[in-house]
Amino acid sequence: MAQLRVHNDRIEVHLTPAEKALALRSADLVVQRDDIRSATITDDPWIWIRGIRRRGSEVPLVVAVGMWKYHGGRDFVIVKGKRPAVVLELADGEFTRIILSTNHAATLINRLKLPIGPDETDAQTTTG
16 A cells, blocks of 8 residues: 655655556655645546556555556556545646545645645555
8 A cells, every 4th residue: 555645745655565666666656735736536447447558556446556647747646456545636747647545535635725734744654
């Protein structure tokens, strides 16, 4: 399960070794909080996947991990089974959208909305 860490200025998606292998990617994802335009919770993440898989692995309705390319840009996807997911629309950066299956979608959305005070530690959420 990927670990999602929410910091004051960025969000880090730490991929497991298996997810890195499936995605054909060696690095974790880092997204600046200022680049997030919107965050949406969905019960069916499969309908959010657009374009064609350029790099990664997919077994339809079971697992999709990697980069999908479409006419307007690239999306990064970690979708597992029928779990709910968070869809992050991004304004700038490597990807236009990140789709992450997680059992903690509501918690993640709340952490994105509320600024973390200087005396609080950074929040951590596990996706999967």
